[in-house]
Amino acid sequence: xxxxxxxxxxxxxxxxxxxxxxxxxxxxxxxxxxxxxxxxxxxxxxxxxxxxxxxxxxxxxxxxxxxxxxxxxxxxxxxxxxxxxxxxxxxxxxxxxxxxxxxxxxxxxxxxxxxxxxxxxxxxxxxxxxxxxxxxxxxxxxxxxxxxxxxxxxxxxxxxxxxxxxxxxxxxxxxxxxxxxxxxxxxxxxxxxxxxxxxxxxxxxxxxxxxxxxxxxxxxxxxxxxxxxxxxxxxxxxxxxxxxxxxxxxxxxxxxxxxxxxxxxxxxxxxxxxxxxxxxxxxxxxxxxxxxxxxxxxxxxxxxxxxxxxxxxxxxxxxxxxxxxxxxxxx
Numbered sequence: 001x002x003x004x005x006x007x008x009x010x011x012x013x014x015x016x017x018x019x020x021x022x023x024x025x026x027x028x029x030x031x032x033x034x035x036x037x038x039x040x041x042x043x044x045x046x047x048x049x050x051x052x053x054x055x056x057x058x059x060x061x062x063x064x065x066x067x068x069x070x071x072x073x074x075x076x077x078x079x080x081x082x083x084x085x086x087x088x089x090x091x092x093x094x095x096x097x098x099x100x101x102x103x104x105x106x107x108x109x110x111x112x113x114x115x116x117x118x119x120x121x122x123x124x125x126x127x128x129x130x131x132x133x134x135x136x137x138x139x140x141x142x143x144x145x146x147x148x149x150x151x152x153x154x155x156x157x158x159x160x161x162x163x164x165x166x167x168x169x170x171x172x173x174x175x176x177x178x179x180x181x182x183x184x185x186x187x188x189x190x191x192x193x194x195x196x197x198x199x200x201x202x203x204x205x206x207x208x209x210x211x212x213x214x215x216x217x218x219x220x221x222x223x224x225x226x227x228x229x230x231x232x233x234x235x236x237x238x239x240x241x242x243x244x245x246x247x248x249x250x251x252x253x254x255x256x257x258x259x260x261x262x263x264x265x266x267x268x269x270x271x272x273x274x275x276x277x278x279x280x281x282x283x284x285x286x287x288x289x290x291x292x293x294x295x296x297x298x299x300x301x302x303x304x305x306x307x308x309x310x311x312x313x314x315x316x317x318x319x320x321x322x323x324x325x326x327x328x329x330x331x
Contacts (some may be wrong), residue, residue, distance in 0.1 A: 011065075012040040013107060013176070014088030017096050018080045019055065025220065027057045028134065032101040032218075034063055038108035041065060043096075046084040047095040049074040054098070081195060082187050085179075093179050095172040099220045101130070102173060106216035110176040113210050117151065121207030122177035122200065124170045126215040132222055140215045142170035148211040154204040155252050162242060163256045165264050167197040169209075173217040175199075181206035191244075193237035201245060236264035 005169040015033050026045075033043050043063075047055040047070040058068050069087050071080065085093055092114060096102065106125065113123045143149060147156055161170050169175070172195065181203050189198035200209070201229060242261070245254050300324060 008089075010117050011042045011090045013038075013042075013094065013111060014090040014179075015041055015043045015094045015096055015102075015107075015314065016084040016088050017043070017045045017098050018048065018077070018084040019045050019050060019058070019098045020074070020077075020080065021050055021052050021054060022098040023050075023052040023054045023057055024132075025222070026054050027060075029096065029098055030058055030061055031064065032104075034065070034094070035059065035104050036102065036107045037105050038111060041107060042067060044069060044084065044087045044090060046080060046087060046143075047071065051066050051172065051205070060072045061181045070155060078188055078190060078195065079191055085182060088179060091179050092176055093182065094176045096217075097172055097220075099222060100173045101134070101218035101220070103218075104214040107176075109212070109214065109216065113212065114176065114178070117208065117210070119208050120151070120178075121181040121203045122175050123210040123212060124174045124176075124200070124211040127170055127174050127217040127219045130218045130220055132220075134218070136218075137221060138144050141219070142168065142174060143211045143213065144168065146278045148209075149213055150211060152209045152211065154209075156253050157204045158201060158245070158249050159254070161197055161201055162246065162253050163264065164254045165238065165242065165261045169197055169200040169211075171217070172196050173219065177203055189241070191237055191241050193234050194241040198241055204278040276296060 005200070017026070017029060017033075030043065030045070033041075043066045045055075045058045045066070045068050047058075047068060049071050055068060055070065058066065067087075069084075071083065075083070085095065092111065094110075110123045110125065114120055124143065126140045126142050128139045128143060128225075133136055145160060145168065148160055157169070175196070177199075182199075184206050185202035187199070188195050189202065191198055194201075202210075246258060247280065
């Protein structure tokens with residue numbers, strides 16, 4: 001922790017949690033952050049004018065590294081994520097959904113990667129899917145193609161995003177990024193679907209990307225969090241994001257990448273359907289079937305649509321969840 005006389009010490013990393021109506025889960029989320037083996041961090045929780053007991057749960061933790069900020073009124077989810085990062089003081093930032101979990105070593109391992117290569121803008125890892133009771137549904141989601149492991153440049157990452165048509169990079173809790181790169185690109189895109197993949201696509205224009213094969217976070221499929229209506233909305237937002245990405249990076253994205261992505265569209269649709277079912281009651285047969293389909297497969301080597309539908313149903317597990325974490329009209 002950096003310190004100058006008379007100043008509040010600046011931590012090495014800020015973990016920021018945009019919070020809205022997560023009373024059932026947020027205590028477990030905070031506990032997973034406080035259990036980190038790397039201790040020089042601050043945990044900033046932005047209360048988006050919650051009306052349940054979420055903020056009180058966070059305030060119940062007696063730890064000086066925890067800081068609760070509050071919006072005077074509830075703002076749209078993208079704005080809440082932006083504000084949360086603005087409250088961060090450290091040069092490295094991790095954004096964590098208020099119902100997701102971190103493995104105890106994730107900060108230590110990812111900070112080491114960033115320290116070893118100052119040219120990196122962000123690092124990401126894989127994640128496991130868990131249900132309401134933290135039971136693992138599937139392991140090792142995201143970064144499922146070899147071209148996203150290790151150090152990669154912007155061209156490789158952008159082409160993979162277009163080919164995947166989902167979020168191959170992972171969910172917010174997977175990523176650790178440099179605050180100066182975040183500020184340089186204007187933060188999150190104005191697209192509720194693309195909070196994670198859209199941010200990654202922006203950050204790689206400021207530096208390198210590093211993909212870790214370890215699964216160091218847990219992404220929650222809360223029961224009833226995903227609906228068919230939300231899935232349809234997400235598909236429309238996804239198409240808008242990809243159109244904008246291709247237009248902005250026309251010098252990088254090839255026609256072949258677009259063609260592969262379009263061919264993959266049915267797989268993307270099926271993956272989202274499976275995720276909808278996986279977010280049902282964990283005791284139901286429908287949930288058990290979806291969990292079986294989400295069971296780990298050997299990572300693909302090219303990410304093309306030639307793979308089986310079941311094998312491709314891993315993606316990152318993120319696209320359909322965005323219906324839960326990031327609706328445009330409500331946080």
